[in-house]
Amino acid sequence: MRSIEGAPVELRDIGHAYGTGDLARPVLRDVNLSVGPGEIVLLTGPSGSGKTTLLTLIGALRAVQTGSATVLGQQLAGAGEKQRVALRRRIGFIFQQHNLLGFLSARQNVAMALELDGRTSEWERLERAGAMLEAVGIGDRAESMPANLSGGQRQRVAVARALAGRPGLILADEPTAALDKQSGGEVVRLLRDLAKRQGVPILLVTHDPRILDIADRIVAMEDGRITAAEAGASAAG
Amino acid sequence: MSTSITRAPAPNDRLLPWAPERTGEHTRPPSWDAPPPTRERRRASPFQPLRFLALPLRLAWRQLRAEKARLASAIAGVMFACVLVFMQLGFRSALFDSATALIQNMRADVFLMHPLTTASFKPETFPRARAHQALALPDVQAAVPVYLAQASWRNPENGSKRAVQLIGFDTEAGVMDFPGLAPLVDTLKRPDTVAFDARSRPEFGDMTRLLKERGPFEVQIGNRMMEVTGLIEIGPSFGADGNVVLSEVNFRRLIKERQVSAVDLVAIKLKPGADLEATKRRLAELLPRDVVVLSQAELVKWERDYWEQATPIGFIFAFGSLMGLVVGMVIVYQILFSDISGHLREYATLKAMGYTNFFLSRAVLSAALILAVLGFLPGLGLSWLLYDQVGQATFLPLNMTMDRATTVFLLIFAMCGLAGLLAMRKLRDADPADMF
Numbered sequence: 001m002r003s004i005e006g007a008p009v010e011l012r013d014i015g016h017a018y019g020t021g022d023l024a025r026p027v028l029r030d031v032n033l034s035v036g037p038g039e040i041v042l043l044t045g046p047s048g049s050g051k052t053t054l055l056t057l058i059g060a061l062r063a064v065q066t067g068s069a070t071v072l073g074q075q076l077a078g079a080g081e082k083q084r085v086a087l088r089r090r091i092g093f094i095f096q097q098h099n100l101l102g103f104l105s106a107r108q109n110v111a112m113a114l115e116l117d118g119r120t121s122e123w124e125r126l127e128r129a130g131a132m133l134e135a136v137g138i139g140d141r142a143e144s145m146p147a148n149l150s151g152g153q154r155q156r157v158a159v160a161r162a163l164a165g166r167p168g169l170i171l172a173d174e175p176t177a178a179l180d181k182q183s184g185g186e187v188v189r190l191l192r193d194l195a196k197r198q199g200v201p202i203l204l205v206t207h208d209p210r211i212l213d214i215a216d217r218i219v220a221m222e223d224g225r226i227t228a229a230e231a232g233a234s235a236a237g
Numbered sequence: 238m239s240t241s242i243t244r245a246p247a248p249n250d251r252l253l254p255w256a257p258e259r260t261g262e263h264t265r266p267p268s269w270d271a272p273p274p275t276r277e278r279r280r281a282s283p284f285q286p287l288r289f290l291a292l293p294l295r296l297a298w299r300q301l302r303a304e305k306a307r308l309a310s311a312i313a314g315v316m317f318a319c320v321l322v323f324m325q326l327g328f329r330s331a332l333f334d335s336a337t338a339l340i341q342n343m344r345a346d347v348f349l350m351h352p353l354t355t356a357s358f359k360p361e362t363f364p365r366a367r368a369h370q371a372l373a374l375p376d377v378q379a380a381v382p383v384y385l386a387q388a389s390w391r392n393p394e395n396g397s398k399r400a401v402q403l404i405g406f407d408t409e410a411g412v413m414d415f416p417g418l419a420p421l422v423d424t425l426k427r428p429d430t431v432a433f434d435a436r437s438r439p440e441f442g443d444m445t446r447l448l449k450e451r452g453p454f455e456v457q458i459g460n461r462m463m464e465v466t467g468l469i470e471i472g473p474s475f476g477a478d479g480n481v482v483l484s485e486v487n488f489r490r491l492i493k494e495r496q497v498s499a500v501d502l503v504a505i506k507l508k509p510g511a512d513l514e515a516t517k518r519r520l521a522e523l524l525p526r527d528v529v530v531l532s533q534a535e536l537v538k539w540e541r542d543y544w545e546q547a548t549p550i551g552f553i554f555a556f557g558s559l560m561g562l563v564v565g566m567v568i569v570y571q572i573l574f575s576d577i578s579g580h581l582r583e584y585a586t587l588k589a590m591g592y593t594n595f596f597l598s599r600a601v602l603s604a605a606l607i608l609a610v611l612g613f614l615p616g617l618g619l620s621w622l623l624y625d626q627v628g629q630a631t632f633l634p635l636n637m638t639m640d641r642a643t644t645v646f647l648l649i650f651a652m653c654g655l656a657g658l659l660a661m662r663k664l665r666d667a668d669p670a671d672m673f
Contacts, residue, residue: 056669059669061589061668061669061670085588085592085593086591088588088589088591089591090591091591093589093590099582099583099585099586100583101300101583101586102303102580103300103302103303116590116591
């Protein structure tokens with residue numbers, strides 16, 4: 001099930017529609033996309049172009065309707081809830097908002113990503129969460145509650161949480177949308193550096209032109225189709 | 238340079254493989270990117286009940302703890318329900334206990350009673366001869382007839398009148414006993430003497446104080462002056478606010494219209510070592526059908542059944558308890574529901590991270606059960622206090638028993654559990670697909 005043959009993400013002729021019958025509104029048509037090992041792919045396009053839907057399909061948050069999607073070796077077409085939940089545990093998610101649990105400290109929030117993992121002890125989880133927070137540069141704020149952290153710091157905690165479980169893939173949806181230019185840039189660069197170190201591929205949806213330079217490849221979408229793909233600054237350089 | 242969108246890009250040599258733990262990349266220093274426990278080890282791990290329950294429980298507790306005001310109102314809600322149920326059950330049992338106070342304090346091995354007697358305050362009479370017939374059995378040591386009647390008692394302090402229950406029987410025979418009766422047996426042999434129930438309602442006059450001040454003195458009962466020589470302890474019941482115990486002869490003097498041959502109860506004492514059940518069976522075979530043979534416990538139950546079934550008392554208190562539980566459940570449901578809807582994004586995030594709906598359901602249920610425990614404990618304490626206060630004010634025997642505490646805890650536990658199950662449905666709204 002966990003084969004490493006082929007790409008971490010392999011989409012073939014993916015189509016998706018919201019609504020049923022006459023009201024069905026297609027949002028994705030014939031999408032073919034693959035993300036290679038360790039590759040950082042940026043997905044851009046106007047609102048409503050289907051980027052986010054594509055991301056939820058790859059993240060196993062939505063059932064695949066037509067086409068075939070293989071993510072980290074798991075075929076998602078026809079996959080049941082159980083298989084999808086299992087796959088989600090191997091994917092790191094970063095959202096527009098940090099979505100940290102407000103009643104847990106930064107360290108406990110990161111540790112939540114590890115609690116799913118079988119036999120780790122509480123001590124190991126907190127230790128590793130602390131190390132992750134060090135890696136994103138806020139080791140000194142590990143015991144702070146999210147309410148007492150700045151927007152950039154919270155998103156760093158979210159990055160630490162996404163990476164803590166050593167995912168095989170990172171999916172990020174406009175991680176810089178809620179941040180100012182400087183902290184947004186810092187967070188995505190941090191994400192890129194850590195992901196490159198672990199060799200984790202990233203699929204990142206963004207509108208933010210300031211962060212396009214981190215990409216190995218930029219894929220543009222419009223009206224549910226992929227319209228253009230170009231090598232990013234990072235790959236070119 | 239532009240690559241085809243359908244072709245996987247060639248693996249970049251500068252990058253590490255995307256799953257290093259599968260490719261021997263285990264040798265890096267134990268820093269934040271130390272390899273996690275391997276799949277194989279995880280799969281081998283058996284079912285861990287501690288993890289299964291402790292982690293959701295901890296999550297629930299941390300969430301509850303974070304909002305002190307909400308937690309406090311939830312605890313107050315559960316406590317309210319708890320106190321309400323405790324009081325309802327307490328009153329119910331106190332009323333039944335007090336309804337049967339007279340019977341419970343009549344100590345004898347076996348009783349004979351007319352089958353049509355529904356409650357001790359309105360007995361059907363049966364022939365006195367049954368007491369003598371019972372003596373036919375070798376296991377029966379003695380049998381004494383008991384006469385019950387009500388008469389008016391004139392309060393020696395202010396002259397007001399009130400109905401008092403008279404219990405007349407052969408006090409010397411040692412067949413039937415009341416608490417405190419033994420030292421009075423001799424004085425009760427004298428004409429026109431009675432023993433008064435010290436736990437009667439205060440409307441009869443403070444006899445305990447008066448007896449201490451004056452020594453034995455005369456009180457008007459019915460149309461006769463009777464001498465109160467001492468105190469016994471029975472307690473007021475539904476049918477009687479106060480009790481007076483007197484000898485059979487004195488009873489006859491006081492209630493002249495009562496025929497000696499018509500008795501209300503017969504108390505029987507068995508020989509030491511006699512088999513109670515067997516004797517009861519043989520008595521039932523021996524005696525005509527105008528009496529039933531009951532042990533003391535059965536007599537108490539007979540009386541209690543009357544109050545439970547022939548009056549709406551049982552229903553009233555069951556209904557009151559149910560209302561308390563419903564109100565408590567609604568409060569707990571509201572708290573849990575708003576907790577979930579206030580944290581939908583966070584719950585959805587947890588689902589996106591791979592937490593199952595089942596895990597989150599366990600967390601919600603854990604929260605409900607934490608509230609049950611946290612609300613029950615102060616509720617128990619408060620009820621205990623109220624039992625004391627209310628018991629003193631109403632003369633009802635309100636006692637906290639282990640049985641009742643257990644019952645109420647289970648009820649509260651079920652109430653919170655049900656609220657948790659209802660609130661859990663809201664978890665379905667936490668859809669990770671809406672997160673992006």
